[in-house]
Amino acid sequence: MNENNIAVKVEGLTRTFGDFTAVERISFSVSRGEIYGFLGPNGAGKSTTIKMLCGLLLPTGGNGTVGGFDIVKESEKIKKTIGYMSQKFSLYDDLSVEENITFFSGMYGVTGKNKKERKEWVLEMSGLKDKRAVITKTLPGGIKQRLALGCALLHEPPVIFLDEPTSGVDPVSRRNFWSLIYEMAKGGTTVFVTTHYMDEAEHCDRLALIYRGKIIAEGTPTELKVQYMxxxxxxxxxxxxxxxxxxxxxxxxxxxxxxxxxxxxxxxxxxxxxxxxxxxxxxxxxxxxxxxxxxxxxxxxxxxxxxx
Amino acid sequence: MKFPRIRAIAKKELIQIRRDPLSLAMAFLMPVMLLFIFGYAITLDVNNLKTVVCDLDKSMLSRELAAQFGKSDYFTIIDRVHSYGEIDGYLDRGEALVAISIPRDFSENIKRGRPAELQVIVDGSDSNTATIALGYISAVTGLFSEKIAVRQSPPLIETRVRVWFNEELESRNYIIPGLIAVIMSVIAALLTSLTVAREWERGTMEQLISTPVKTQEFILGKLMPYFLIGFIDMLISVLLAVFLFDVPMKGSLFLLAGLSSLFLFGGLSLGMLISIVAKSQLVASQIAMVATFLPAFLLSGFMYAIPNMPKPLQVITYAIPARYFVSILKDIFLKGNALHMLLFETSLLGLFALVVFAIANKKFKKRIE
CATH class of the missing domain: 3.30.70.270 (Reverse transcriptase/Diguanylate cyclase domain)
Structure with a gap:
């Protein structure tokens, strides 16, 4: 794999919380434009890994880069090039749809003409064009997730991290959500996504199966089925x-x-x-x-x- | 540091404050409530001291002296007794705070030009009131001896006392400015104590710290709306002081506004620091309350004069911003002092603000612990 073509690369990444090892010496790399899935049950270490990659959590061992930046020393540079959507809805519940979008474009430094364009894009993709003044709290779960994704994409980041983006979302919304992810990847965006839904994992270009903090298998869905079975x-x-x-x-x-x-x-x-x-x-x-x-x-x- | 980012945070914060009418009402009612409660409760003026008189001399002079006490607003004669022993009961039961005993040879001594003694007993269990009572007693007796001295011979020395800066000796005049400083210390810290902790509790912080926002931008943006509220609170307090409590305002309003802003910057930064460290709204508001109220109340020179404190405690007072703000407010209100007379207080207030702001910046981590 060409070094320039690598979006995410980690080696021996480890994170412990006291006696508990949440993530144990995992290594993998993700190419640009790839949909890379992290599949595993709850508590397997998926969120911990994603938080370390986004520069939100310091690893206790190993190293890694995202977009060429070191996850320990250059976490603030990483934050400029990524979009992160956490497992829990983390936009402002008491702000309206539009206020949330405006706030996050401010945070990502989206300005001028671009700001208006991107806002309309988010409203369009989340289907909230005529609901821009609605307080976010009152929106259904699936729509909230789309808005959260939209806000994380305001600055058109080359790499996006989605932590269980479809948990608690109805099946139709889930399918819509995945078609959005496909679209992103087609446009050249690298998508790193965690899930515990097996059917969703089938949508990924490549997968890592994570269990009790360790990667127990890696490959395309077909490879996994053929090799590991x-x-x-x-x-x-x-x-x-x-x-x-x-x-x-x-x-x-x-x-x-x-x-x-x-x-x-x-x-x-x-x-x-x-x-x-x-x-x-x-x-x-x-x-x-x-x-x-x-x-x-x-x-x-x-x-x-x-x-x- | 990018201004648009600071503005975006300030704007978002302002919208959130506006959508929470209960806290907003609290923010504006708090100074009014506290000023009312403390302004009326803490008054160091002592009036209507219950007094019992034991006149053993029963002369014209002794009756005149007793009447002198009775006439003043400070003393209310509740009873007259005829033996010295009866006084004890009044003081023991707390019915009287002051007992004046005029001995048998009182008028005789005066007539003969000898020093006449007067025994005064004061209930010292409330030492503050007792001290003030003693002051009044010597004032009344002084006035009395002056009067009889004039009658007898030309007075040798005539004392004329003039009190500066607070001519009416109204305790309210120096209590209210100090009280504003104490109240604003508490309000400033309380206002910001929830703001960062709330984001951690609601989970919104996780999204925020995944963006490229810088720590200074985040803290400055968050401070701005609360600065506005704090400034309005300060304005309300000053208006109440002048128009409700009739405290004279001799200094410059611009200077007052400028130094109040400096004080607010430090106070709000302290609340922010507490919020950053505590990460829980409940804990943060409690720490903010304890960390500001007690020191501001007891160690700022508002209640107790700093030079009378034990040395180690005096050293601690230097770290309490209310100390400087209490004297700044008293000086601007009562003396009309200009900035060059308040340089010491101003620079230490500024130093405090800068140090706390810097620590808050250092303590805020764009990471999950």
Whole structure:
């Protein structure tokens, strides 16, 4: 990877709070224009990492750069080149939509003709053109998040950090939010995003799976599914789904209901498929089909955590 | 440092203050309330001291002396007793604060040109009142002896007392300017004590510190709206002092405004520093209250004269801005002093403001701890 093409790079980044290690020696790099996802459960160290990258929190070990600036020594320079949207809504609740936008353009030093243009852009992208005088407190969660994103993008930063931008947002708003992120990335903006939604992680160009402060896997969503999945997922269709689930679980197969189908995780397909067929036949259940399928990220994650 | 950024912060702060009518009302009512409560409660003038008279001489002169006490506003004769022993009961029960006992040979001594003694007993449990009472007593007896001396022979020395700067010796005249200094110390710190802590508590600070805003811009921008409120509070206090409490205003209003601004800058910066360090609104407001009220009240020279304090305490008073503001306000109100007479106070007030502002800047971190 060309050095000039790197937006974020960290090595051995560590943060402890007393005895607790929130982030433990993580290393990764993000190229310009990439959507880089940090996927992990709550408390895995995602927010801690993002805060260190934004220059809000000092690391206790390791080093890193954002936009070429050192995260420890040049944090104020970093703040000029990034947009940050925190997990918790952090605009001013008692200010109107427009007042919030005006305030943050002041903070980011957006002035003159540009100031007006950018304000209209934020109002447009958040769908608040005719609600500019509304007090922010009264807006629904999804709209608030879009406004927060808009305010973080007022100065058109080349790198943006989004900490769980869609937590607590309804599915339609979530999809809209992601189309915005795509648009940003298409325009050359580097997007660093954390999430605990598996389906959202699929949207990222590259992913790091983070668990208990450590990166346990990294790669594109497809790479992760292919490389890290040591076991296979079989999709089974039968004429009596519930009975089949009972039969397979009783005979020791790790089986779960998946809509009207069953998913069984097996070590070896060659031996497992005939065995499953035999067990179901014994119970007089008709097997319609058994297919080997691509595991979901959730399958990958669960498998990795079990082996971690 | 960029002015547009300072202005953006000041504007945002002002909008937030305006949207919070309760705190806004508090900000303007506080000086009025405090000035009323303390202005009327603390008055060092002593009137109507309850007095019991024991006249054993029962002469014309002794009755004239007793009447002299009775006539003055300072003493109210509640009873006359006929034996010395009866006095104790009045003082023990707290019915009287002063007892005047005129001995049997009082008039006889005066007639013969010998010094006549008068015994006065004062309840010393309130030493302040007792001291003032003693002053009044010697004034009344002095006047009395002058009167009889004139009757007998030409007086040798005639004393004419003139009090400067507060001719009517109204304690209110020097209490109110000092009180304004005390009240403004508390208000200034309280006004800003919530402002930074509130942003941490509400989570808005996280977004703010992720922007390129500089610490000085942030603090200056936040100070501005509170400076405006503080200045209005100061104006209200001065108007009340002049028009309600009838305190004479002899000095220059411009000088008063200028030095008040200097004082406000320091006081507001102190509140800001407390807010930055405390990070919690409740803790910050309590610290601001304790850190300003007690020192301003007790160690500023407002209640107790600084030269009478123990040496170590005197040293501490130098670090209390109210000390300088109390004397500045008294001097401008009562003496009409010009700036060149207040240079010491002014420079130390300025030093305090600069030091506190610098510490506040240093303590504010654009990071999460």
């Amino acid at each position: 040591s076991r296979y997922v079989l999709e089974i269709e039968t004429d009596r789904t519930f009975e089949a689930l009972e039969v397979l679980n009783r005979s020791g197969f790790e089986t779960a209901l998946f809509g009207s189908l069953l998913h069984a995780v097996v070590d070896d397909t060659k031996t497992a498929v005939p065995e499953i067929e035999k067990e179901l036949e014994k119970a007089d259940i008709k097997v319609i089909r058994i297919d080997k399928i691509m595991p979901s990220l959730e399958d990958v994650f669960v498998t990795l955590i079990e082996s971690a």
